[in-house]
Amino acid sequence: ASKAEGQNRLHRFEPGLLLVRRLRSQLVEDLRATLKDGGLTLYYQPVVELATGRIEGVEALVRWNHPTRGFIMPDEFIPLAEEAGLISELGLWVLRAAVHQLRDWIDAGLVDSRFSVRINISATDLQSLQFIEDVRNVLKETGVRPEQVVLELTEVAIVKGNELDRYSLGGLRGLGVGIEIDDFGTGYSSISYLRRLPVDRVKVDRSLITGLGTDPTQPALVAAVLQLVRACGLEAVWEGVETAEQAELLRGLGCLSAQGYFFSRPVPPGQIPELLAAQAESPAQQG
Ligand code: C2E
Ligand code: MG
Ligand code: MG
Ligand code: MG
DSSP: OHHHHHHHHHHHHHHHHHHHHHHHHHHHHHHHHHHHHTOEEEEEEEEEETTTOOEEEEEEEEEEEETTTEEEOHHHHHHHHHHTTOHHHHHHHHHHHHHHHHHHHHHTTOSOTTOEEEEEOOHHHHTOHHHHHHHHHHHHHHTOOGGGEEEEEEHHHHHSOOHHHHHHHHHHHHTTOEEEEEEETSSOOOHHHHHHSOOSEEEEOGGGTTTTTTOTTHHHHHHHHHHHHHHTTOEEEEEOOOSHHHHHHHHHTTOOEEESTTTOOOBOGGGHHHHHHHHHHOTTTTO
């Protein structure tokens, strides 16, 4: 009887699966089209120096403004782009859009040479030698200093990677761009790796600070992670800061930089001048 039920269950779900598949392939077609006709946009979220409240840079976060479905978030369409073989095209679009945006902010006198734009790159980008060329080209065509561009790579992408990836990391590093490990603490947490990788900073995943301000054991954990990261010769950025209390605790523990809804949600580029101006008026607002 249980076998029959199993078959029944399969049968019952099949139309749903077909529908999902049809929706997915429609979305893939839409994504393919939108890469051509400019339906993607970048939002930017400030990264803040905890001691002063200065905005030291912004992270570019891609959004898809779908004609009928409204805004679609990257967690939904990045995996789709990966599967459909569109991720390289998407990655190149993001890279170019973000670095050109930085150029515009520099030209407008809004940011100085310490300000950086952080760009999320996929494992596929990392595996592509073409991507290194793309980075080189966009730096050349914009004249942006390489230190002002920081590439964020997930821990999973790096640790799963092979020798070629490490070669690519070295190649990217050779261009002078910054490299940061994203979502640190969620993947393999391979500490021995951390010491050997040609990276500058880690961005600690927000899951490591969610209990900060409520769970009394959490500050000790944050302190330990910070110590570990620094023992590896790196610096940490803390993401997912949602309350003043969390910001204050991190600052008190000696953390340097953070990002999160407390400081600002990701915003369209048009709102960045306003955020930069607010920062200039009260440089120690977080301090
Ligand atoms: P991520 O790189 O770790 O980016 C941080 C995510 O956390 C963003 O979600 C951001 O909006 C969100 N976030 C920021 N502050 C807070 C906070 O205080 N609380 C909470 N709960 N969340 C916060 P988003 O924009 O939906 O992006 C999700 C992920 O999609 C990113 O995670 C990144 O892995 C990926 N992604 C985004 N843009 C790109 C892109 O251009 N290329 C690639 N390959 N991946 C991207
Ligand atoms: Mg990121
Ligand atoms: Mg992250
Ligand atoms: Mg993430």
